[in-house]
Amino acid sequence: MSRAVLFDTETTGLEPLGGDRVIEVAAIELWNDLPTGKVFHTLIDPERDIPAEASRVHGMTSADVAGKPKFAEIAAELLEFFAEDPLVAHNAPFDFGFLDAEFARIGRAALDRARMIDTLALAKQRFPGMPNSLDALCRRFDIDFSARTTHNALLDCKLLAEVYVELTGGRQRGLDLAAESTIRLVEYRSEGPRTPRPVVASAAELAAHEAFIEKLKEPVWRLEQ
Incomplete structure (x- = not known):
């Protein structure tokens, strides 16, 4: 400060x-x-x-x-x-x-x-x-x-x-600074550290995503890394 x-x-x-x-x-x-x-x-x-x-x-x-x-x-x-x-x-x-x-x-x-x-x-x-x-x-x-x-x-x-x-x-x-303080306050009030929960897409969501990228020209998802 x-x-x-x-x-x-x-x-x-x-x-x-x-x-x-x-x-x-x-x-x-x-x-x-x-x-x-x-x-x-x-x-x-x-x-x-x-x-x-x-x-x-x-x-x-x-x-x-x-x-x-x-x-x-x-x-x-x-x-x-x-x-x-x-x-x-x-x-x-x-x-x-x-x-x-x-x-x-x-x-x-x-x-x-x-x-x-x-x-x-x-x-x-x-x-x-x-x-x-x-x-x-x-x-x-x-x-x-x-x-x-x-x-x-x-x-x-x-x-x-x-x-x-x-x-x-x-x-x-x-x-x-205010946002950081709020985050710390929430963490302090929570009962112990939170366990990370992975987000997994459903089969329907994956199919919808596949249909969407099929419409794109040279989508980045198809490029080799």
């Missing part, structure tokens, strides 16, 4: 080194690329105003984050949730850049880029030359994103988790 953390941020703008700040962080725990239901989420006081153009993207204003904790107050809990596991994000360099800028302000180390898994890069590899925004991927994988009227870190994480499952084949692996 392997753990990873999928996360997203919302910010006051696009320039972490130009004074823009993080106003929301959401993260979802994954095991074997599947969500476990364990979530980290918080709004953050950016200690500056939120420009109108940013509010049009994520729908949040300065009033929404007034009185919320500052980044320094949530950093330790966020890092504890991240632990040392891989970090998954869509356009991950953007989110890593903002968190690194926030960590630098409080004297903490930047995130290790070796931990980065960028779902945008994965999508571009799988669908080269096609739109690979989160909305486009949701449409492609038939994931309902009707609630996404504006950017929202927690909702975006939940949608991205579904997209990530599709990009990595995680849903199929999850089904395989």
